[in-house]
Amino acid sequence: MNSFDFDVIERSLGYLFRDGMVFTLKLTILSTTMGLTLGTLLAMCRLSGIKPLASAAGAYVNFLRALPLILVIFWFYFLVPYIGGWLTGQGRPLNVGGFTSALITFTLFEAAYFCEIMRAGIQSIPRGQVAAGYALGLNYWQMMANVVLPQALRNMAPILLTQTIVLFQDTSLVYVLSLTDFLGAGINVAQRDNRLVEMYIFVAAVYFVMSYAASQLVKYLQRRNTMAA
Numbered sequence: 001m002n003s004f005d006f007d008v009i010e011r012s013l014g015y016l017f018r019d020g021m022v023f024t025l026k027l028t029i030l031s032t033t034m035g036l037t038l039g040t041l042l043a044m045c046r047l048s049g050i051k052p053l054a055s056a057a058g059a060y061v062n063f064l065r066a067l068p069l070i071l072v073i074f075w076f077y078f079l080v081p082y083i084g085g086w087l088t089g090q091g092r093p094l095n096v097g098g099f100t101s102a103l104i105t106f107t108l109f110e111a112a113y114f115c116e117i118m119r120a121g122i123q124s125i126p127r128g129q130v131a132a133g134y135a136l137g138l139n140y141w142q143m144m145a146n147v148v149l150p151q152a153l154r155n156m157a158p159i160l161l162t163q164t165i166v167l168f169q170d171t172s173l174v175y176v177l178s179l180t181d182f183l184g185a186g187i188n189v190a191q192r193d194n195r196l197v198e199m200y201i202f203v204a205a206v207y208f209v210m211s212y213a214a215s216q217l218v219k220y221l222q223r224r225n226t227m228a229a
Contacts (some may be wrong), residue, residue, distance in 0.1 A: 023181045028168045035106065036102075036111075040114070047119060073102070073173055075105075076101055076104055081095070081101075096198075106170070146170050154225075168210070
């Protein structure tokens with residue numbers, strides 16, 4: 001331990017958190033918000049009575065859940081510029097940027113998992129409430145927005161937060177695209193100062209503390225839901 005130079009951590013805290021952690025949290029929050037929105041729409045499509053819509057949503061979910069995330073990251077990093085160029089008719093790849101590409105990737109990938117969580121939440125609502133909504137003259141989308149989804153979100157809050165913790169950890173995979181997330185910032189400092197052990201220990205400790213704190217919130221929400229039931 002005498003050869004360890006933990007002072008390198010103190011010297012790099014500004015870079016690690018101002019650049020690295022801000023990037024990680026920004027990507028996590030935006031991907032969670034957009035992924036949950038898309039996942040909820042997919043869940044509603046899967047549960048709708050329109051078979052083509054339900055089949056398409058089911059195929060999307062099953063396809064993405066069967067792929068490794070690292071592969072999807074590479075796919076979208078290289079394909080999104082070409083798809084954007086094709087959609088805009090420019091005939092050349094768009095300059096999308098690493099963050100935008102990563103955000104699209106995590107949004108589309110996590111939506112498949114949020115879809116299944118929300119589908120379970122929607123199905124947990126008593127059918128009598130759904131029937132009552134229809135009896136009041138609400139259509140499918142109004143009934144979902146005003147009756148089912150608020151309760152489903154509350155019931156699934158612990159699982160949604162757990163999936164967000166997984167997403168927070170998975171964002172470290174963007175280092176393969178040379179993006180400066182928290183892990184990437186730690187790697188940059190480690191290679192610059194030749195202090196790999198110290199930086200990897202510190203990065204792991206920060207991920208553990210933040211994930212553990214969030215997991216305690218999950219337990220609190222689970223206890224509150226159990227008491228409310």
